[in-house]
Amino acid sequence: MSATDRILPAIGYRLASVVAFATMGALIKLAETRGAGLVELLFFRQAGSIPVVVAWVALGPGLASLRTERLSAHAVRCAVGLSSMTFMFSTLLxxxxxxATTLQFTVPIFATILGAVLLREKTGIHRWSAVVLGFVGVLVVAQPGSGLIPWQGAVTGLLAASLSAAVSILIRRMGTSEPPATIVFYFSVLSMVPLFPAFLWTLGTHDAGTWAMLVCIGLVGAIGQLTMTTAITLAPVSVVVPMDYSGLIWATLYGWALFGVLPDAWTWIGAPLIVASGLYIVWREQRLARGIARSAPAVSD
Structure with missing residues (x-):
């Protein structure tokens, strides 16, 4: 950690993002029970976030920061991110x-795999062991063949997590020249290209309460995304990422309060395995990064 890190504000922002995303997930399930379809949910998630992001940028770095020379990179990030969001929303339904939240905890596991395969990052026995442990946890939660968890939900959940990991790699590359808010802005705006005509094609009629839920999905989702990315700019990843696992608490509370559903015993057994795997991967990567930084002067001599 450096002297410029702001640990407590970073943790606060990250915890706020966890609450926002958990609230968004609950709203998605509620809106679906009132007749909202997947395309409508995706459209309002992205369209509703645009004014929030624009206001955030205007009050912060200024609208001039939205200029970019990497539109193609933003388009790729949008395609992968929108695919991930589609699978994630499907899992929530x-x-x-x-x-659904527990399966999303596999993102660090997939990030390790993709980093080794796509970025040729050196990955040793420690992180591969954590990957195996994480997938054991997935098997415990999903209980394949038992019928307790619909296999379609398990598949879409893992696809969402793997694509989220790919997004994190893309953002890592783009972050060298693009501010976080700019990345979020182009993700939301470019998403309108496929989502707007699809929304018009599938547009249904809803009561005022359902429309309000759809609007809130976009607003809360934008707040979650912005607070999440802000946390990374204030403190190391190893400090803020563990906060994400508190999402299971909020998901459990929302599931019980709104739908009368509590996780089964297998989820409580498998979730700690997945969480332990993710925490170890984050800790190991940070430790290796510090080791490389310490050895850098000696290498240059």
């Missing part, structure tokens, strides 16, 4: 909140 297919599974209880706690189980």
């Amino acid at each position: 297919l599974l209880p909140l706690a189980e």
